[in-house]
Structure formats: structure tokens, C-alpha cells
Amino acid sequence: MFPVQFTTVPVRLILNNLDTATRLVQTNRLLTSILDALPYAVMIRSKGGTVLFKNRSCGDVAPEHSMTLDGIPELELCTSQTGSERELLQILAHQLRTPVTGVIWNAELAADASGEQLTDLLSNIRESGDKLNRTVKDLILALELQHDLSAHAPVRVDLITLLRETAAALDLRDRTVNISVTRNRSDDLTVSADQELLRSAFLHIMQNSIDYTQDNTTDIRISLTRDSNKVAVSFSDDGPGMGEESSRVTERFYRGSMSRKTKPDGNGLGLYIADQVAKRHKGKLTVDSSPSGTTVSVEIPTDVADS
Numbered sequence: 001m002f003p004v005q006f007t008t009v010p011v012r013l014i015l016n017n018l019d020t021a022t023r024l025v026q027t028n029r030l031l032t033s034i035l036d037a038l039p040y041a042v043m044i045r046s047k048g049g050t051v052l053f054k055n056r057s058c059g060d061v062a063p064e065h066s067m068t069l070d071g072i073p074e075l076e077l078c079t080s081q082t083g084s085e086r087e088l089l090q091i092l093a094h095q096l097r098t099p100v101t102g103v104i105w106n107a108e109l110a111a112d113a114s115g116e117q118l119t120d121l122l123s124n125i126r127e128s129g130d131k132l133n134r135t136v137k138d139l140i141l142a143l144e145l146q147h148d149l150s151a152h153a154p155v156r157v158d159l160i161t162l163l164r165e166t167a168a169a170l171d172l173r174d175r176t177v178n179i180s181v182t183r184n185r186s187d188d189l190t191v192s193a194d195q196e197l198l199r200s201a202f203l204h205i206m207q208n209s210i211d212y213t214q215d216n217t218t219d220i221r222i223s224l225t226r227d228s229n230k231v232a233v234s235f236s237d238d239g240p241g242m243g244e245e246s247s248r249v250t251e252r253f254y255r256g257s258m259s260r261k262t263k264p265d266g267n268g269l270g271l272y273i274a275d276q277v278a279k280r281h282k283g284k285l286t287v288d289s290s291p292s293g294t295t296v297s298v299e300i301p302t303d304v305a306d307s
Contacts, residue, residue, distance in 0.1 A: 041080040138269045141200060142252060145276040152194055152280060159189045159198075159224060159233060166202045170210060176217040177210060187226040192303045193281055201277040201285075202233070204270035205296050209237040211266070226302070230283070234297040246289040250275035274298065 035042045036055045044053040057080075106128065110121040160183070167179050183189060210218050221236040242249060245256030253268040271287070274296070278285040283300040 043078040045076050045078065047076060135267055138267055138273065141273055142269050142276075145273065145280065146252075154192045155195055156190050157193045157195045157198060159191065159231065162195065162199060163202060163222060163233075166199055167206065169203060170206055173210060175210060175213075177220065178217070179206075179220045179222065182221070182223040184225065187224070187231075188302075189224050189226060189231060190302070191231055191281075191300050193300060194277075197277045197280060198300075201274040201298060202235075204274050205235045205298070208270050208296075209235065209239060209294075213237060213239040229303065230299055230301050232297055232299045234295055236293060236295040238293045241291045241294055242287070242289040243291075246287045246294070249287055250285065271296070 035044075035053070041058040042055045043051060043058060045051045106121045106124045110118055110125070113121055160181070163181065170177065206220055209220050219238055223234045223236075225232050225234075242256060248254050249256070249271045251268075252272045254272070255266060255268040271285070275285040278298050278300065281300050283298065286297045286299075288295045288297070
């Protein structure tokens with residue numbers, strides 16, 4: 001697990017005594033903690049050349065590739081990696097910067113507020129904090145799956161029980177959500193799997209159905225079928241569909257035009273994580289989408305040793 005450290009920083013001290021570039025690095029302990037755990041050299045410096053952060057992999061290495069961080073013109077990110085790794089760092093920095101900035105500025109305003117205004121500001125801080133927590137968890141899990149850093153701990157998992165527990169953890173967003181399950185009662189629906197990874201995959205798939213359905217009511221139909229040595233779990237909804245974008249939704253950080261419009265604060269990691277979890281179990285994830293709805297299916301061997 002990456003060593004994510006939550007550090008409390010006096011808000012007024014930061015805002016009054018640090019320049020913008022330094023403040024963004026100093027307050028974003030989550031960002032620097034994740035960068036510090038990456039297996040390649042990463043450095044953050046100001047446009048003036050001052051090094052504000054070097055991760056442990058730097059050593060005496062001088063990262064030769066630099067770019068401006070998304071939305072932070074005062075800073076440069078330097079890395080020994082090119083291509084997709086640089087893109088990952090760029091998006092990672094942007095994803096963490098937004099909620100952290102929300103917490104900082106709302107906390108600053110709350111220092112002089114009272115009554116209803118204070119209540120609203122504290123609610124904003126809680127919302128930004130919740131988003132930050134979800135984003136960090138997704139980023140850490142995506143990095144662990146990408147670099148094969150998490151230990152695979154298979155246990156016997158009852159899929160019906162796991163789906164019930166996962167549904168109870170969904171963020172309903174003040175919507176009515178109807179979940180139905182279809183199964184053959186004679187089928188053995190247990191698999192040898194990493195329970196927490198499967199939970200994360202199922203949660204992301206169902207949460208997507210809620211987040212991207214434009215109506216106030218979301219219907220999610222789950223079907224489970226067993227065929228020889230594998231179990232298929234399919235999630236269907238009546239959302240607007242993904243169109244031609246469905247072929248790319250398992251790409252890391254990919255967000256199509258529909259998703260950007262419906263949920264502008266998404267991070268594009270949900271189906272990437274679900275797809276990687278399926279592959280980790282020697283299974284597969286498929287997406288079948290039309291204007292009348294989308295079905296996401298996860299196929300998992302009942303025992304990884306059988307596949």
C-alpha cells in the first residue's frame with residue numbers, strides 16, 4: 001500500500017506566508033506522498049528553478065522531462081518517464097489539487113463565519129474532503145493494479161453476499177435506486193477471489209450506473225450465471241448509453257463527452273479499475289452499450305487455478 005499521510009496544516013499561516021507555488025506543494029501532502037512511492041524519479045519545482053519536492057527514486061538522477069502541471073502555471077513537474085506515465089502524473093496532480101484547494105479556501109472563509117454561513121462552509125469542506133478521499137483511494141488502487149503492487153489474497157467469496165454489501169455502500173445522490181438480482185438458485189455462486197478488489201470493481205460499475213443516468217430513478221439489473229468453471233456477473237441499466245466511446249471506457253483516465261457533461265468531477269478511473277480487477281483474476285470485463293442502456297459484464301473463474 002502506498003504511504004498516504006494526512007497532514008493538518010494551519011490554513012492562515014499557509015495563506016499569509018507562502019507564495020502560491022510553494023503553498024500548493026506544502027498543502028498537498030497527499031500528492032507528494034503518492035509521488036514519493038512511485039518507482040521512477042519525480043521532481044516538482046517552481047518556474048524559477050527552486051526544487052520544492054523530490055521523490056525517493058530521484059537520488060542523484062536529474063529527471064530530464066518537464067511540463068507545466070495542469071492548472072498550476074507556477075510549477076513544473078519533472079520526471080524520468082515519458083508518455084502515459086507523464087500523463088498519469090499530470091492528471092493525478094490535477095485530481096488532487098481541486099479538492100485540496102476547496103478545503104483550504106472554505107476553511108479560510110469559515111474562520112470568520114458564523115451561523116448558517118458557517119454551516120454551509122463546513123458542509124463544503126466535508127464534501128471536498130469526501131471527494132479527496134475517494135480520489136486518493138482510486139488513484140492508489142489504480143497505481144497498485146498498474147504496477148502489480150498489491151498482494152493477491154484469494155478467499156472463497158459468496159457473490160450474492162458481496163453484491164448485497166456493495167449495494168449498501170453506494171452513494172445514491174438523493175435518487176431512487178432499484179436493484180434486482182436474477183440467478184439460478186441451483187448454481188454455486190462462490191469464487192476464489194480477492195474480496196476487496198471485487199468489491200471495488202462492483203462498486204464502481206454500479207456507481208457509474210447511478211452517476212450517469214440522468215433520471216431521478218435508476219434501475220440496475222444484476223444477473224449471475226455459472227458456466228463450467230466461471231461465473232459471469234452482468235450489470236444492466238437504462239441510461240443514455242456510451243455510443244462509440246464504449247470501446248475506450250476501460251482506458252485509464254478516459255472520459256467521453258457524455259461523462260464529462262453528466263459528471264464533470266469524475267476521474268475516469270472506475271471502469272479502468274474494474275477491468276484491471278477482472279484481469280487480475282484471469283477474467284475479463286466487457287461493455288455492451290446502446291442508446292437504450294448499458295450492460296457491463298465481469299467474468300471470473302470460480303478458481304484462478306482452473307483458468
